Amino acid sequence: MVPDLSKISEVRGRVLFLLGAILVYRIGSFIPVPGIDPAQMAALFDQQRGTILDMFNMFSGGALERLSVFALGVMPYISASIIVQLLSATLPSLKELKKEGESGRRQITKYTRYGTLVLATFQSVGASYALQGSGVAFAPGIGFLFVASVSLVAGTMFLMWLGEQITERGIGNGISILIFAGIVA
Numbered sequence: 785m786v787p788d789l790s791k792i793s794e795v796r797g798r799v800l801f802l803l804g805a806i807l808v809y810r811i812g813s814f815i816p817v818p819g820i821d822p823a824q825m826a827a828l829f830d831q832q833r834g835t836i837l838d839m840f841n842m843f844s845g846g847a848l849e850r851l852s853v854f855a856l857g858v859m860p861y862i863s864a865s866i867i868v869q870l871l872s873a874t875l876p877s878l879k880e881l882k883k884e885g886e887s888g889r890r891q892i893t894k895y896t897r898y899g900t901l902v903l904a905t906f907q908s909v910g911a912s913y914a915l916q917g918s919g920v921a922f923a924p925g926i927g928f929l930f931v932a933s934v935s936l937v938a939g940t941m942f943l944m945w946l947g948e949q950i951t952e953r954g955i956g957n958g959i960s961i962l963i964f965a966g967i968v969a
Contacts, residue, residue, distance in 0.1 A: 802954035813847035845966035853939035864899030908936035
């Protein structure tokens with residue numbers, strides 16, 4: 785029996801894409817949010833050892849402790865997915881979308897993306913205010929708040945996109961892979 789070389793090539797391509805995406809995720813977790821004093825951030829995190837913040841840091845693969853652009857991780861996406869799933873079980877218009885097949889699924893995915901953007905915006909603004917208040921910003925003010933918030937939102941939206949790409953072109957559920965990669969890192 786001769787193995788089908790096209791299937792082997794496809795699997796190899798998917799595995800290589802997955803490994804490349806994980807590498808991009810890990811590299812991104814070391815890109816800091818602009819305007820953060822790393823020494824102050826390290827001191828702040830040393831005070832928070834053993835708290836829930838430490839657990840969130842584990843899920844982000846250390847990105848939270850380094851305050852990288854991926855610090856929010858995929859948590860806004862997960863929250864938006866849960867909210868949309870709950871709403872689709874209760875709102876008649878979303879119930880109908882679920883029954884429409886592929887086009888309905890695409891619309892629900894779009895709503896999840898919008899929800900992710902909204903949640904990431906709220907979380908990033910809150911985190912930026914908290915960071916500014918804790919003294920880790922080099923130049924506190926509206927400029928820092930804007931740049932930090934936009935950086936965190938952009939990081940989350942990129943991770944959402946990367947997760948979708950892994951699902952389509954890699955192996956497995958992309959968001960789950962990113963969570964796993966963050967935990968084992």
